[in-house]
Amino acid sequence: MITLSVDAMGGDHGLESTVPASIATVDKHSDVRIILVGDAVQIAAKLGSHNDSDRISVRAASEVVTMDDTPAYALRKKKDSSMRVAINLVSDGEADACISAGNTGALMATARFVLKTIPGIERPAICASLPKLHGHTHMLDLGANIDSPSEILFQFGIMGNLLISCLGGPPNPSVGLLNIGVEEMKGSDTIRAAAELFRASNLNYKGFVEPDEIYIGDTDLIVCDGFVGNIALKASEGVAQMIMGTLKEEFNRNMATRAAGMVARPVLSAIKSRLDHRIYNGASLLGLRGTVVKSHGGMDSLGFQHAIEVALEEARENLVTQIENALTAIQL
Amino acid sequence: MITLSVDAMGGDHGLESTVPASIATVDKHSDVRIILVGDAVQIAAKLGSHNDSDRISVRAASEVVTMDDTPAYALRKKKDSSMRVAINLVSDGEADACISAGNTGALMATARFVLKTIPGIERPAICASLPKLHGHTHMLDLGANIDSPSEILFQFGIMGNLLISCLGGPPNPSVGLLNIGVEEMKGSDTIRAAAELFRASNLNYKGFVEPDEIYIGDTDLIVCDGFVGNIALKASEGVAQMIMGTLKEEFNRNMATRAAGMVARPVLSAIKSRLDHRIYNGASLLGLRGTVVKSHGGMDSLGFQHAIEVALEEARENLVTQIENALTAIQL
Numbered sequence: 001m002i003t004l005s006v007d008a009m010g011g012d013h014g015l016e017s018t019v020p021a022s023i024a025t026v027d028k029h030s031d032v033r034i035i036l037v038g039d040a041v042q043i044a045a046k047l048g049s050h051n052d053s054d055r056i057s058v059r060a061a062s063e064v065v066t067m068d069d070t071p072a073y074a075l076r077k078k079k080d081s082s083m084r085v086a087i088n089l090v091s092d093g094e095a096d097a098c099i100s101a102g103n104t105g106a107l108m109a110t111a112r113f114v115l116k117t118i119p120g121i122e123r124p125a126i127c128a129s130l131p132k133l134h135g136h137t138h139m140l141d142l143g144a145n146i147d148s149p150s151e152i153l154f155q156f157g158i159m160g161n162l163l164i165s166c167l168g169g170p171p172n173p174s175v176g177l178l179n180i181g182v183e184e185m186k187g188s189d190t191i192r193a194a195a196e197l198f199r200a201s202n203l204n205y206k207g208f209v210e211p212d213e214i215y216i217g218d219t220d221l222i223v224c225d226g227f228v229g230n231i232a233l234k235a236s237e238g239v240a241q242m243i244m245g246t247l248k249e250e251f252n253r254n255m256a257t258r259a260a261g262m263v264a265r266p267v268l269s270a271i272k273s274r275l276d277h278r279i280y281n282g283a284s285l286l287g288l289r290g291t292v293v294k295s296h297g298g299m300d301s302l303g304f305q306h307a308i309e310v311a312l313e314e315a316r317e318n319l320v321t322q323i324e325n326a327l328t329a330i331q332l
Numbered sequence: 333m334i335t336l337s338v339d340a341m342g343g344d345h346g347l348e349s350t351v352p353a354s355i356a357t358v359d360k361h362s363d364v365r366i367i368l369v370g371d372a373v374q375i376a377a378k379l380g381s382h383n384d385s386d387r388i389s390v391r392a393a394s395e396v397v398t399m400d401d402t403p404a405y406a407l408r409k410k411k412d413s414s415m416r417v418a419i420n421l422v423s424d425g426e427a428d429a430c431i432s433a434g435n436t437g438a439l440m441a442t443a444r445f446v447l448k449t450i451p452g453i454e455r456p457a458i459c460a461s462l463p464k465l466h467g468h469t470h471m472l473d474l475g476a477n478i479d480s481p482s483e484i485l486f487q488f489g490i491m492g493n494l495l496i497s498c499l500g501g502p503p504n505p506s507v508g509l510l511n512i513g514v515e516e517m518k519g520s521d522t523i524r525a526a527a528e529l530f531r532a533s534n535l536n537y538k539g540f541v542e543p544d545e546i547y548i549g550d551t552d553l554i555v556c557d558g559f560v561g562n563i564a565l566k567a568s569e570g571v572a573q574m575i576m577g578t579l580k581e582e583f584n585r586n587m588a589t590r591a592a593g594m595v596a597r598p599v600l601s602a603i604k605s606r607l608d609h610r611i612y613n614g615a616s617l618l619g620l621r622g623t624v625v626k627s628h629g630g631m632d633s634l635g636f637q638h639a640i641e642v643a644l645e646e647a648r649e650n651l652v653t654q655i656e657n658a659l660t661a662i663q664l
Contacts, residue, residue: 133577143512146520180475180562188478211563212570228563230512231543235564236571238544243575245465250602257599264596267589270582
């Protein structure tokens, strides 16, 4: 039996997405139990007849971390938040993994404080899966670590590699280091030193990759420091929004274009659903002594359910132990 | 009279785009002369009847820098390349500005070697204009400088600000520093120190901006170091290509979707032309003691002509002198 703790109050939709996603998960997996953490009355109301399920339970927490709370404030002042209590359940051994759609900075800080990091890791890295024309690419770090030295970049590679296997990805994932060019002399001293470490390892290292590789290439895992990864991710989101905005404006320009939009609607829907990031939702916080998965804040229940699946696979495969062993091995 | 030197051989299309663009430019501006640099016989053939123009002349150069040449190789071994000779003309005072669609690294290295940088500037920065939903955003550095200290980031702001005025942009352009969050404590020590310099200046500094601001915000100028800028730019290009690839695939899926594509074609063309980066073509190399503009390598004559226009405006407004004066003033 695997037990997952869910921060029921986090994200833009809160209970509207976390509760149905949790119900769907226990319906799908007979070996999964879920503890929903938050306002017990509201959760019970939302659970309805599922309240009696022996595989869904409720844990009361009196506070909610908001999007405006700083990580420090959430950590020090909201010790009974749904996020904190959900993480505590992992730390106490009551749950095998936890999932939250709440404030990323607060989640990172709280998880790091409560669960601690694996020896040799200073801060957890965020690893997520990004859609490409066909398939998807895992990338880390997407926001936690700024100015990572070469050894840390190499650790990212090891952790990401194990995550991909654990999620049922290709057996020997190809790994690229994000850089401004593919030639060996490109980039900073740090990135070139990291390349040496990757080359000397038994990872399937393919060299430097440029950022367009994320979306149109065939690399399974792309490694970079958190500042650069976060910039690449948010620039991408900006472009995608701009293009979608342009599509919308042009199809709404006049009667004729609106008619064209109606004819093209099934195709436009197909495009939208292919680019739908809900099916890739669930970013893993790697390097912690416990499994924590972050859902995008805007996710509906389908998207949140995918984040739960990611946490479930990590717990099933004992990813934390795998990472601990692999990092110990390279530090010997 | 303003004289421009054009590397006629550079870019994917070479003479096919550089020669017609040059002809169109002298037709449009009666005070402009152009010196086309490269294979004199081929240029003459392409010029046809325009060969007799008193405002277009040809300067022979026996070599061409290829996309595979390293900057060092181009600099040391191709001293009679069309790129090098075009830059020499600026250095000799024969031309007021030069334009090339050739190898970016070679252009940077050659321009820096031949023209030298303005005192206080170590390497020139690349500043370009990126399309957004409505309008465009200037951004620098897009690729030359890695790990720029705070003073250099501040210099980028000053140079970009003057470039925007010189290209007829808004009178007091808003300036943002690219970061992974808008809060003051976000980012590296370097970026926070740069923010102090901007705040203390008379630039219209609006604070940290996240990368989606490039495409959907209202900041006129976004400043970042070259590594980060180049990553953001190439990630954006990758996403745009992926979305366009998805559009194409979905509209080509079957008879019905192809029919829908035909109905939607005028709208799809309108979208494509709004996102057309040709109208924003022409990246300025700022910080040199001479005006050099880089055209994207894949540009046709319309795109290349826009890069010529950028160089022309910079020369007309004496941007180099303006930058020199502004940087001297802050160093006093």
